[in-house]
Amino acid sequence: MHVIIIGSGPAGVSAALYARRGGADVTVISKGAGGLTTAEWVENYYGFAEPISGAELEQRGIAGAERLGVRFETDEVLAVLPVEEGRGFRLEAACRTYAADAVILAAGASRKTLSIPGLRDFEGRGVSYCAICDAFFYRGKKVAVIGAGDYALHEAEILRPHAAQLSLLTNGEEPSVAISDGIAVQTQKIVRIEGARRVQHIVFDDETGMDVDGIFMAIGTAGSMELARKLGVVLSDGKIAVGKHMETNVPGVYAAGDCTGGLLQIAKAVYEGAEAGLAAVQYLRKQ
Ligand SMILES: Cc1cc2nc3c(=O)[nH]c(=O)nc-3n(C[C@H](O)[C@H](O)[C@H](O)COP(=O)(O)OP(=O)(O)OC[C@H]3O[C@@H](n4cnc5c(N)ncnc54)[C@H](O)[C@@H]3O)c2cc1C
Known part of the structure; x- marks a missing residue:
């Protein structure tokens, strides 16, 4: 009964406590500090007579879960996939692959995008945020992935068998990973995305351009969404x-915290984490 939780913020750690106390083997995978660590002081959470820094509150939560036997892994999850012809999930991460019987998404709310003129206008019309979902629609087409790290490379590798031409656009950054052969890298800043009914063209800051049929956004790391x-x-x-x-609608997959919307506060993240941890254990007991 192995539950993997993505995210070590209040939602993920609360889910870990409840799943562990429910008897599951629990691993929390986190790429590092979450939103809470940027809170200088918290003074609206139960149990503290004096304000506590967000970073200390988060560390105390993690220490408590470790004491109960929760394992913490520092890694960046790139994709969660159902195991074919079997039960459970495979988590592809930057350092290694993990196997889980149930998964709790608690990776916060941030969605990485860029404020490039034209980008939002073409969402769903050539601009995608999911290679696994949409790669098939770009068979034999010209495709660009925007991003410079592990996540962008992961998305590019999914697109590679489908696309006729595949480029990684780093938007002014140096790639932080080794780029495989067959993927052209362009590092200029993107200033504009153009098209008529669908995406057609990307313009760079040196006024050169590139024709594309599809753009996949993969800035930074994959978030909950x-x-x-x-x-x-x-x-x-x-x-x-x-x-x-x-x-969620996928059996064995739960979500908690800021990624489910509503009140973006610690108290709500902790409550939802508790529900998700208990529900994941109950689900696994019935399998
Ligand atoms: C500046 C600031 C001040 C705040 N002050 C308060 C306050 O005073 N009181 C209050 O109640 N709330 C406050 N909040 C809100 C509170 O911090 C959030 O509601 C809460 O942290 C949400 O918890 P979470 O677990 O859902 O997400 P987060 O705390 O954001 O945690 C997300 C976790 O997911 C991990 N992660 C994300 N993507 C990946 C990936 N691909 N692979 C692996 N790990 C991943 C991150 O590293 C992190 O560990 C504040 C927020 C901010 C930004």
């Missing part, structure tokens, strides 16, 4: 849609 999309989890108003026990 990107991971959810790849799994076929339904979103509602840009957040993960959950039932009253934090279950």
Whole structure:
């Protein structure tokens, strides 16, 4: 009974406590500090007579979960995929692959995008945030991935067998990973995205350009919504849609915290994490 939780913020750690106390083997995978660590002082959370820094509150939460036997891994999850012809999930991450019987998405709310003129206008019309979902539509086409790290390379590798021409556009950054052969890298800053009904052209800051049929956004790391999309989890108003026990539409996948929307506060993240941790254990007991 192995539960993997993505995210070591209040939602993920609360889910870990409840799943562990419920008898599961629990691993939390986190790429590092979450939103809470940027809070200088927290003074609206239960149990503290004096304000506490967000960073200290988060560390105390992690220490408490470690004491109960929760394992913490520092890694960046790139995709969560159902195991073919079997039960459970495979998590592809920057350092290694993990196997889980149930997964709790608690990776916060941030969605990495860029404010390039034209980008938002073409979302769903050539601009995609999910290679696994949409690669098939770009068979034999010219495709660009925007990003410079592990996540961008992961998306490019999914597109590679489908696209006729594949480019990685780093938008002014140096690539932080070794780029495989067959993927052209362009490092100029992007100033504009153009098209008529669909995306057609990208303009760079040196006034050169590139014709494209599709653009895949993969800036920074995959957030909760990107991971959810790849799994076929339904979103509602840009957040993960959950039932009253934090279950998603995909059996064995739960979500908690800022990624489900509503009140973006610690108290709500902790409550939802508790529900998700308990529900994941109950689900696994019935399998
Ligand atoms: C400046 C600031 C001040 C705040 N002050 C308060 C306050 O005073 N009181 C209050 O109640 N709330 C406050 N909040 C809100 C509170 O911090 C959030 O509601 C809460 O942290 C949400 O918890 P979470 O677990 O859902 O997400 P987060 O705390 O954001 O944690 C997300 C976790 O997911 C991990 N992660 C993300 N993507 C990946 C990936 N691909 N692979 C692996 N790991 C990943 C991150 O590293 C992180 O560990 C504040 C927020 C900010 C930004």
